[in-house]
Amino acid sequence: MKSRSSFVCQQCGYEAAQWYGKCPGCGEWNTMVETLREISNHKSPSLRQGFGGQAKPQKLSDVKHIEKNRLKSGFSEFDRVVGGGIVPGSVTLLAGDPGIGKSTLLLHILSRIGGLYVSGEESAEQIKLRAKRMGVGGENISIYAETIVENIISVINADKLVVIDSIQTISSDELSGMAGSVGQIRYAAEQFVRLAKTTGIPIIIIGHVTKEGEIAGPKILEHMVDTVLYLEGERYQDARILRTLKNRFGAVEEVGIFEMRENGLLEIANPSEIFLKDRVKNVPGSVVTVIMEGSRPLLIEIQALAVPSQLAIPRRVGNGVDYNRLQLLTAVLQKRLGVPLGTFDIFVNVSGGLKISEPAADLAVCMAILSSFKNKPVDSKTAAFGEVGLLGEIRGVGYEERRIKEAKRLGFTLQLTSKTARSLRDIQKLIK
Ligand code: TYD
Ligand code: MG
Numbered sequence: 001m002k003s004r005s006s007f008v009c010q011q012c013g014y015e016a017a018q019w020y021g022k023c024p025g026c027g028e029w030n031t032m033v034e035t036l037r038e039i040s041n042h043k044s045p046s047l048r049q050g051f052g053g054q055a056k057p058q059k060l061s062d063v064k065h066i067e068k069n070r071l072k073s074g075f076s077e078f079d080r081v082v083g084g085g086i087v088p089g090s091v092t093l094l095a096g097d098p099g100i101g102k103s104t105l106l107l108h109i110l111s112r113i114g115g116l117y118v119s120g121e122e123s124a125e126q127i128k129l130r131a132k133r134m135g136v137g138g139e140n141i142s143i144y145a146e147t148i149v150e151n152i153i154s155v156i157n158a159d160k161l162v163v164i165d166s167i168q169t170i171s172s173d174e175l176s177g178m179a180g181s182v183g184q185i186r187y188a189a190e191q192f193v194r195l196a197k198t199t200g201i202p203i204i205i206i207g208h209v210t211k212e213g214e215i216a217g218p219k220i221l222e223h224m225v226d227t228v229l230y231l232e233g234e235r236y237q238d239a240r241i242l243r244t245l246k247n248r249f250g251a252v253e254e255v256g257i258f259e260m261r262e263n264g265l266l267e268i269a270n271p272s273e274i275f276l277k278d279r280v281k282n283v284p285g286s287v288v289t290v291i292m293e294g295s296r297p298l299l300i301e302i303q304a305l306a307v308p309s310q311l312a313i314p315r316r317v318g319n320g321v322d323y324n325r326l327q328l329l330t331a332v333l334q335k336r337l338g339v340p341l342g343t344f345d346i347f348v349n350v351s352g353g354l355k356i357s358e359p360a361a362d363l364a365v366c367m368a369i370l371s372s373f374k375n376k377p378v379d380s381k382t383a384a385f386g387e388v389g390l391l392g393e394i395r396g397v398g399y400e401e402r403r404i405k406e407a408k409r410l411g412f413t414l415q416l417t418s419k420t421a422r423s424l425r426d427i428q429k430l431i432k
Contacts, residue, residue, distance in 0.1 A: 092204045275352040305346070
């Protein structure tokens with residue numbers, strides 16, 4: 001360890017000269033993080049400067065309005081998700097699984113806005129290869145393959161936009177921890193945040209998600225940046241969904257939908273079509289539902305397979321639906337409709353690798369299971385949505401009008417909702 005750093009507990013603030021697995025102060029485990037110690041005669045006075053770079057307080061009415069200065073990324077899907085474009089001086093964390101398309105997305109955006117691409121993962125030649133594949137000439141992009149935070153800070157000057165790929169590879173010589181350690185990530189991110197706030201240069205930081213599904217050093221980074229975006233999707237499927245987990249400059253419910261192509265990412269203005277494009281009609285076990293992604297209705301297909309089980313405890317496997325929700329819905333079908341699912345394995349899959357987090361899909365999940373169990377298809381012009389309660393009743397969900405409108409627009413002439421069906425019994429009659 002260097003003499004200028006110490007270890008500080010992130011829970012209670014206990015400071016020690018060495019690292020402890022268990023904090024001697026509060027007894028919490030794994031909370032000690034290496035931190036640079038404040039030194040009074042520090043050679044860099046800017047380290048002690050605050051975020052704003054502002055000399056004195058100013059009137060709120062005189063504060064510059066950010067809206068008109070937002071940078072357009074070239075993707076209206078991206079701009080909508082961040083609230084209308086990239087805000088000058090903002091720091092955005094783009095998180096996602098490795099290989100999902102984070103670098104690709106940001107290279108596209110850089111090619112539109114222009115700026116600096118800092119790569120700690122790939123060499124300039126590798127990035128060139130990728131750019132070529134994407135049809136990006138790169139006249140307005142500078143590449144800097146570097147991992148030392150101080151070197152990176154020193155070259156950032158008047159760039160329109162800076163991309164850091166990725167925070168896990170960046171480290172400082174001031175700290176002894178390895179790149180990717182919580183202390184290093186936090187320190188590097190602090191430097192970038194300060195730089196963005198003092199220069200007005202927007203910075204987008206890429207962060208890989210760890211196996212446990214968390215952005216490394218997640219809490220620390222989320223608090224420091226203005227916006228947290230999450231790019232998700234199944235690696236071997238084309239659809240990519242960009243979500244906001246936090247946004248100081250816009251709403252958090254918006255999502256953007258993209259498709260990964262041979263030559264880069266393509267934004268999808270009409271997302272229902274990509275999620276329904278491979279649908280096979282009039283086959284038992286398939287039902288279309290309408291979910292909301294932000295303020296936008298999205299039609300997707302729910303597939304179910306009910307097969308006699310060879311196991312003492314039959315399997316319940318949900319891909320894109322919550323496991324506990326699936327258990328519950330199966331139990332409701334069994335109890336309220338007397339369907340003997342207790343000896344059946346049940347698999348449920350959501351098309352396009354989407355994950356459903358709202359109960360509006362309950363009805364379609366129940367219908368798909370029932371349809372597969374009875375081996376009878378549901379009319380392919382049906383779109384069903386509604387929450388299913390423990391009594392087998394169908395409950396209303398938010399944005400019904402919008403969902404119905406979208407279903408109609410895409411040719412689903414039969415809409416099943418809490419308004420057209422009261423309980424699962426009414427539905428059962430349709431699958432005979
Ligand atoms: P990448 O942007 O490198 O992912 P991340 O930065 O999130 O780790 O993209 C990874 C995958 O995308 C890679 O396996 C190849 C694929 N890909 C395409 O299908 N088309 C393309 O045009 C590009 C550039 C990549
Ligand atoms: Mg990458």
